[in-house]
Amino acid sequence: MTGTRPLRADAARNRDKLLVAATQVFGERGIDAPLEEIARRAGVSIGTLYNHFPTRQAFFDAIFPERLAALDRMAAQALADPDPWNGFVGFLHALFALQAQDHGLNDALARRFPVTGEANDACHSGLTQLDRIIERAKESGQLRDDFEPQDLATLVWAMSQVIREAMEAAPQAWRRCLAFFLDGLRAGAAHPIAVPALTTVQLAEVTRASANRT
Amino acid sequence: MTGTRPLRADAARNRDKLLVAATQVFGERGIDAPLEEIARRAGVSIGTLYNHFPTRQAFFDAIFPERLAALDRMAAQALADPDPWNGFVGFLHALFALQAQDHGLNDALARRFPVTGEANDACHSGLTQLDRIIERAKESGQLRDDFEPQDLATLVWAMSQVIREAMEAAPQAWRRCLAFFLDGLRAGAAHPIAVPALTTVQLAEVTRASANRT
DNA sequence: CATGAAGCTGAGGCTTCCCTCGACTTAGGT
DNA sequence: ACCTAAGTCGAGGGAAGCCTCAGCTTCATG
Known part of the structure; x- marks a missing residue:
């Protein structure tokens, strides 16, 4: 081979x-x-x-895994934080800061989150840890109970557009938007939500549709 | 003439x-x-x-104003609501529902919010009323004090991507994302935010950059 | 240093979309 | 019925990208 x-x-x-x-x-x-x-x-x-x-994908397979491996480190750091909420928030800041540095990565995550192809392997353990980060923040009573890992996907989509639009004129704008959002994720802020989280099947469909669009 | x-x-x-x-x-x-x-x-x-x-723009000028005129009605309705928070939230739901029905409008607002061209006139009064809607919700102590009208632009960008990505597989997904965000906009949920809102100058720059990209 | 395999080159065919312009068609007034 | 201004048509030129392949260059091995 x-x-x-x-x-x-x-x-x-x-x-x-x-x-x-x-x-x-x-x-x-x-x-x-x-x-x-x-x-x-x-x-x-x-x-x-x-x-x-x-193919174009061949480039991605060669470039992104390295980038995404950083997620692993970030996730470990988040889990090591004595304050689970802090860890959770820190991870998100690191993730979006990564996107804000790189149009390409931002596009890739906007369209293909969760990630596909080679890049998947690179950050796979990072994403598995992610479930744990969320779980831990919930258990500590800081993250609202009805937040699901799939909701992170929609957050990534959302932030990717803010990052893209504001990148030149106001590279920090996404931080403010994220801050509003995070305030809504605190357990104390929670109000019941009628719409359920995406199922993993739906998530897969979205990713597939997005990939086809390319 | x-x-x-x-x-x-x-x-x-x-x-x-x-x-x-x-x-x-x-x-x-x-x-x-x-x-x-x-x-x-x-x-x-x-x-x-x-x-x-x-030109392509000529089509937009002929199509979108009609659509956006609906915003006027929605804004009036929001101001008429005895509960200012309800009015604010209702307006946002109506706005995004509009976007969710129409890829074109969604794109247009994602890239050119605040709106430019003919379409501007069509919803101009709607947008002026918007400041009032926000003001009213703040005065009633329901909307957090540090939320600025410009923050709505970033929210539109954010939601537009969620709408775009999930439109086929989960057309309601944006409602859940918005709900999280709104919980973060309630006065009770507010934590201080370090990053200031976009200035109107920055907002104009973003819009211009986005238009050029077309 | 000769030689074959490995690698490089860029013109050019293909596609998709943009937009123009000269030849044709037709509505509608007389 | 006829005429003409108004309107329509669509081939075709242009730009941007993608991708290929036949012919040339260069490495590295004996």
């Missing part, structure tokens, strides 16, 4: 240049940035780009 | 067919739907489409 020959030196160099360029370009222009711009910025022809990364 | 000759009968008919088709197509496929699809669905050539509506 892993019987792939090692890359020739120049090819390895080009691959690296492409990854650097792709990270920049997706970061600046979002997930739909033209591949030709990546090739141009890497100083490489479009053909070479396709040699190394036959 | 209004010295434009009345349209010939067949031309008027075509214009109507185009408006009907445009309303449908933008509603289903969003604000970036291909104009050629509109022409096709109207049973009219692309040339005729451009005769009547030389």
Whole structure:
């Protein structure tokens, strides 16, 4: 399986240049940035780009896992916090700060949260821990009881748009929006909600629909 | 100024067919739907489409004002409610329900809120009343004091993405997300927020940037 | 340093959408 | 009935992206 020959030196160099360029370009222009711009910025022809990364998804698989691995660390940190609410809030701040730094990641999470493909593996343990973070915050009586892990998906969608719109003119705006939202998540603030959380099936459907739209 | 000759009968008919088709197509496929699809669905050539509506914006100017005029009515209703909080919440529900019915309107508000162009006039009084709705809810001690009218813009951005993503699989999902948010807007739930609201200048910048992106 | 495999190149075909313009058709007045 | 201004048509040129492939360059191994 892993019987792939090692890359020739120049090819390895080009691959690296492409990854650097792709990270920049997706970061600046979002997930739909033209591949030709990546090739141009890497100083490489479009053909070479396709040699190394036959599809757009191939780039994502090479770039995002590294980014998302940070979520694992953030999740661990959150669980280590003696104050479960603090941990929960800290995790969310870290997550959205990550999105705010990178148009591409922001797009990716907006459209494909929960994450699919290679990237899934990268942050899988982070997301599993997430359930625990939420559970812990509920048990401590700080997070409202009717908040479900699936509700985090809608929060990610919501914040992604605030981040996208305000990124240039007011890069901190999302923090204020999140603060309002978080105040609504405190146990003390809770009022009954008629609409149930998304089922995991619905969530999967949304993700699939979103991916097709791409 | 209004010295434009009345349209010939067949031309008027075509214009109507185009408006009907445009309303449908933008509603289903969003604000970036291909104009050629509109022409096709109207049973009219692309040339005729451009005769009547030389730009995409011309369609918006013809379609959205009518829609947004509903906001006026909604705002009046909100102000008439004896319970200011109820009025405020009712207005928001009506606004987002409107967005949830129409991909095009949802896109338009997500990218250009506050609204620009002709559409501005249509809902101008609605938006002026909005300040009053917020003011009233604050005075009654139900809406938290630090909520500013500009914060509504970020809420619209946020909800627009939730609506867009979940529209097919869970058309009601936005209601749950909004409920969490609203619980955070109640005076009793308020915790101090470090980040100030957007200035009106920033808001204008965002809108301009968004429009350029189109 | 010769040679074959590995890799690079970019012109060009394809698609989708935009928008224009000259040739045609028709409504509606006389 | 006829005429003409008003309106319609759709081929086609243009831009932006995607992706391929035949021919060329370069690495690295003996």
